Amino acid sequence: MNINMGPQHPATHGVLRVELELDGETVVKATPHIGYLHTGIEKTAESKLYYKVIPTTDRMDYLAPMSNNLGYCLAVEKLLDIEVPEKVKYARVLLTELTRVMSHLVWVGTHTMDLGAMSMMLYAFRDREYIIDLYEACAGQRMMTTYFRIGGLAYDLPADFDAKVKRILKRIPEAMTDYERLLTDNRIFRNRTIGVAKISAEDAINCGLTGPCLRGSGVNYDVRKANPYSGYEKFDFEIPLGHNGDTYDRYLIRLEEMRQSLKIARQALEGMPEGPYRAHVPGVVLPPKEDVLSRMESLIFHFKIITEGFKPPRGAVYQAIEAPKGELGYYISSDGSNKPHRMRVRPPSFVNLSALPKLVEGGLVADVIAAIGTIDIVLGEVDR
């Protein structure tokens, strides 16, 4: 029997269609169909100046906009070979780690809602608002922040930044204790997740899985530790690893990752250095506003950057970061002009989703929902 799930199905996390071939209740073959949210972001990026691409990166993984910004900005900074001030590094680390918490919060809400726990979604969205609030204070937007810019930040950190972060650091651990009490030992939740959608370490590597899906199978690979970027080598944190590679292990890992992220955020807040919020690179990074209004050459640079951008040298770079879903990489090829010749995004969700048939084939049809939830896909990033 063939069953068609989606593309508009309440439990598919967006517009995903899965064609299932069933034998009774057992899944014989699963074929995911994607592309229902194909946005042409890679093509659009080729027609925009380098700094104008940043807003489109927000709209890929819309649950973790800051991670996307960070990956792109780091890639362009690598292409230009510029170094950002320490304060920028710390602020970026802090905000991306909170982004990870936010993304995992939405994950825990929607995933458990798919499994039948409606209340978890409401709790998760309640706590997500604290982080959204911080975003709004920083960037003026709730979701699509575009806060990281090439060579720095868009604005200086807001005056009540410390207080807002401290409120998050206090509030989220309390909420997570509640989640754990609701879920970790919940018999229904355990029954629906333990042993479901299992994948071995060998298979996970061969499928190219990254992020919590890979670490759930016990493979220790995290870009933050393997190839540190943006000053991650200065922070003290651990990479949680699973053993069984099933849905329950991935759940435990994500919860532990949230704890570790809050730990990093606390360290970043305590060690936040003073200094400028943008690098001083004339011709590439916008000069401070006071200089623009008072000095002629700053005004000229400002005008030139805004109107015609900057021209990186010919060449291609790849920069990977550890996004909440896994390894997010930007391959930017420059042909010496002021627009990217090609911007390729290595989307973690896309590669993780391609392993879906491996996860569900041979299992029960009810577990397909759990499997789709556990790989934590965002269709905006899958299709781009």
Next chain:
Amino acid sequence: MRDKLREYLEKNFGDALIREDDFRDQQSFYIKKDFFLDICRALLNHDEFQVKFLSDICALDWFGDREEKDGRFEVIYNLFSLKFKYRFFLKVRLDGEDPEIDSLSDLWHCADWLEREVYDLFGIVFIGHPNLVKIVTPGELQGYPLRKDFPLTYEIPQFSYNKDEPPEVLQ
């Protein structure tokens, strides 16, 4: 691993290497198309390097570029060694007419979808791929969107709301 890898490739696949590029500390090898599958298989099964992780496959189109003359398309394989935490790139140049290259889907499971995406967006055919069909663009779309000669704002008049109704004739 950088030097060892270069030595290994030069020793065993000396004919296949065209040149090595080292931009911003990223090692990439331009290799000939015919030897490509052998190199990948050798690297995957190599005991010491353990290049078990295929991170990404993507392509570039050098259409209309004055400096690049070796071939229009460039397919980039992004490989990663989990043991050494080392990333390097294999790049293959393909001609503009009927670009073809061997498929890696036997070696890596994730190559399946990544190759389908490249096929869909660039029209590069992967020989030996089990299911080379469109993946992200709709079936009606003609052409390959990420090629440089494909317009950005191309809009197909697919259907109108009143398709089934007879057109109103204005008097």
Next chain:
Amino acid sequence: MGLEEKIPDSIILTTLDKMVNWARKRSMWPFGFGLACCAIEMMSTFGPKYDLARFGMEVMRPSPRQADLMIVAGRVSMKMAPIVKRLYEQMPNPKWVISMGACASCGGVFNNYAILQGVDRIIPVDMYIPGCPPRPEQLIEGINKLYDKVMKESLSGKKDGKPRGL
């Protein structure tokens, strides 16, 4: 003291239009239809902080057959467009459409081959909400504006199942 004293015969006079519109307005069931980024903001609106249930709209219907309001939340790609249209046609009359966000209204920042430049090219839209994505307050305001619009409708015309405004 109460209303009853002012209406001795316990009869309230109104027009049929007003009563029907009032009933429609107060029992609007949105179709759980998330496409992209705006869907997350829509979920926030249904969430605890903004709590759309205050306006009698807490029932999200997963099936188009039981819904009468479609909130197109997010960009509509060329591949999704025929499906959006079919889902709209499956909804029973009367039905309303809110186009949420810049992408659904006009294509937003994505003026390219893959994105439909406005969902109003395939289905009639009653209310456009700007923003990328709109804040939850904006969505609530948009829904309230739609309520006002519903109250002004008449049974004698317009709502006859024919597409409007095209």
